[in-house]
Every structure is written in C-alpha cells, then in structure tokens.
Amino acid sequence: MPRIKIKEALELQPTPNINVKGWVRAFRSNRFIALNDGSYIHSIQIVLEDEKIPEEIVRKISIGAALSVKGALVESLGKGQKVEVLAEEIEVLGEANPEEVQKTILQPKKHSLEKLREQAHLRFRTNLFGAVFRIRHAMAFAIHNYFNKNGFYYLHTPIITGSDAEGAGEMFKVTNLPLENIPFNEEGKVDYSKDFFGKETNLTVSGQLEAELGAMALGQVYTFGPTFRAENSNTSRHLAEFWMIEPEVAFADLNDDMALSEDFMKYLIRYALENCKDDLAFLMQRELNEDKQKPKAQRNEMNLIERLEFIVTNDFERISYTEAIELLQRSKPYKKNKFKFPVEWGVDLASEHERFLVEKQFKKPVIIYDYPKEIKAFYMRNNDDGKTVAAMDVLFPGIGEIIGGSQREERLDVLKEKIKDFNIEEEHVWWYLDTRKFGTAPHAGFGLGFERLIMFVTGMTNIRDVIPFPRTPKNAEF
C-alpha cells in the first residue's frame, strides 16, 4: 500500500485501505490524533478504535512524534472534518519525549514570533510557518514561470564577485588568507595577490551589472539568487542575506521598465490568490485574530485577501519625484510641521514621506520616477533635463520600497563622465564599459526584494519570519 499525502487523502472518497505518514500535532482523549505531513495547512484526524492498537504503541504516540498509519478512510462522525482514518496499524517512526517537547515550540500553545525565531529549526512544524514557506515556494515557482512565459532567460550571476562598483551597500569580504597572519605588501596594505583569487573579492550585493552583460546579447534575462549586505541595519524589513530578482531587458526604456514591474507584481499576486487559497485563508484569519487585540487605529483597513485582490485589480499610481515633492509640500502633515525630515527638491524621500504617499494619499502602490541624479547610482540614465535620472521605485503599502529600478546609461561618453563623478576607476569596470562600445542599446531593469514580496503576500510584518534562517546583525544561528 503506497503512502499518500494528507492533502490528497482529505480529498478522497471513503476507501478501505490507505497509508498516511506525518507528525503528530495533537493527541486528544487517548483516541484522536491530528497528523500533518506538510502537504496541506490542515491535518488529518486519525481515530484509535477500541484496543486495536497495542498499548505499548499508543504510549509512544505524543506530540511531535512521526507516524506511519494504515487504515480505512471513512466519513467522520465528528464535526471538524469530512473524513478521518480509522487506524488498523500504527508504526511509530520516531518518538518525541514529551518532557523535552515541552521545552520547544512544538508544545501546542500560542508562541510569540520571537520565540519561534529562536527555534527556527522547528518552526516549520507550525501551521503559520508551514503556510508561509509553502507560499514562499509558490512565489519562487511563479517568478520562474512568469519569466519563462515571457521569453526571459534565467542567468546565474556570481555570488563571489571581484566587482566593487555597485555601491549598493557594505560588502562581506571573501578571503582564505589566514586572519592570524595576514600578508601585507610594501605599502602596509593587505596583499590580496596572495589571496585565493589573487585579488580582493566580496559577496555580491547585486547581480545587476552582470545581468546587463547577459541582456546585451540574450535580450531578456533575470537573476534570482542570494544577495548580501553587511549593513548594520536593525529593522523589520532588512536582512544581511536576502534573495533578489533582477530582470534586465534590452531595447527597453523606463516606461517599459515600470510596465514590466507592475505586470510582474500583479501576476505573482494573482498566482498566490489562485494557487495558495488555503494557506492565504489561514493567514487572513490569523491576522484578523491578531487585529482584534489591537486598538482600531492599528488594524488593517482591508483583510489580507482583500489587499491582494486590490493590487491585482487596480493600477499602480505613477508620479515623478518632482510631483511627489510638490504633493508633499501641499500636504497636511507638511503644513502642520509633522514631518521630521525636510521636503525639498534634491533630498531623498524618507520613510515617513513614502508612507504618506502610499498609505494616506493614494492608498495603493505608487511608482515614483525621475529622481535627482545626485541621490541615485552611477549606472542610471541621465535625463535630458540635466538634473534627474531615469530611475523608479515601486512603493507598497506596509512594506515601503519593494522594487528599485532604472533605465541604464547606454551612452559611453555620458557613462564615463558619471563613473568619474562617482569616483569609480575605469579599469575596474572595463568589462561593463565594453557593452557600451560594441553595439550599445537602451536597456532597463529592476530589483525586487523576494522577502519583501513574501511579506506582502503573507501579511507577515517582520522579514525574519519569511526566510527560513534569517541572517541579521549578531545572528547567524543554524
């Protein structure tokens, strides 16, 4: 008798012989087992009849134990489920000592997210994290699906990089030099010629520059991989190791880029609505229960599924940076002096300003484009006004910046000028400049923070709860 997944078993008509395997979530009245195998948010109920199962087996059944159960799938006499399994034979594959289980988050009670994070190796066993990580998988799958359907190629850019030009943040050094006996050169600096790669190397902060190289031949490419930032960021939406999706498209301008980002986000969210119904229903209910404990002002105006449907059915607002500044200067909080940070042309928008635009003014995703060139990266294309670059940020309610992108500077002379202004040495990016020498063309792309997407789709409010093993300052456990 082959084992069948609990998700499938729950959809079957009654049948005399099935085998399910899973972990015990609850054992009530010495008679009812809730068994979960991760295939589904719901568990299946196993019923022990009379004295069919030997006492020494029953004694080993406790929360957390792994079981293989053979028996008949029958209509349930109880109210909580349609079908259940009358156990004929139970094999305890792995026991779980209750006194030790008690010290873990396996104990069947409500745990704080902080406590669950401390036991990240076990939190997969909870309904909440089961739902989150099934959705994380579905979103990764949908991303590949979207790009594949639209003629993009998945490009693997290096994780160890010799490029330090991106300027997206502090980098983690990669070395196998002996730290207790570092070789120095005549100038007293670290002699990287003796290092593994013969030069200074780091973990990547972005695959974009390499993705551009691919796009300038393959036409449309995307990266989807881990990214590393050694910033001392202590917030609920930053990780030192996170996953980023970076499409790059040849013969595209900023408008094409914005259109792609909107279509892409809508596709992913629609995919979740259509393919993760049960997990989303669970997460929505959980959020509603949490909200009941909160004062009205802090509750969500729409529930999780309503928020997702809203994204799919409404257009993103698009305004230029200049318009955004003017709008903020006409806003109530500005006039009442409620903003802590200055609002004037040339400064970067602070969280409070982005929040106002997204959550108060428009109440939907907002794309802000054409930023002052001084506050953006060297590779972004100069606009004709001489002041701005063809950059765009997609801001999502509750998350803030979820996507950052731009049309890239394709004109060799302008790019060289920009590189000089940003104090980057040309010989470090000779390979990047080559694409502008040999058949340069307009192109554009963006970066989507995968975990920020998962936060939005699941309604989780801390980024550490949407990645299995979060890497943050002072934390690299597991």
Place this chain on the structure above:
RNA sequence: GCUUCUUUAGCUCAGCUGGUUAGAGCACCUGACUGUUAAUCAGGGGGUCCAAGGUUCAAGUCCUUGAAGAAGCGCCA
C-alpha cells in the same frame, strides 16, 4: 549606528511608593475519561527573577555598565 521599550517557571505574563516562604493561566508528570478538535476533571512537580557591579538594615523592584530581543529611524531590496 541612533532613539525608545522589553528581559521573572517550558511558554505567555502579573508582581504597587524596596519589606517575611516570588504568583496565575497554559504546558509537563500521575490518575480518570470510547467522539475529541485550544478536549475536560482531580492531584503533583517545577524559579541562577538576563549578567556584572553599586546604593540600602533589606533589591525581582532603585542606580551604573554590558548582553540579547522588539519597535521606529538611517542605509536599501
């Protein structure tokens, strides 16, 4: 990195202006229970009050420093 808050039983928390033996619910253990689904009922065990130092006759409680966690800010995705 900055600001604020938190740290007491396995978990979630209470513990007042410093004062005798530090409490509750859940969990755990023992027993009862053949339709439970946050099972229920009876009984029981369980504490380095985050760490170090200080003030005091007396510190879980006050002070200093540190650590860890959270929220917000900055950096960004």
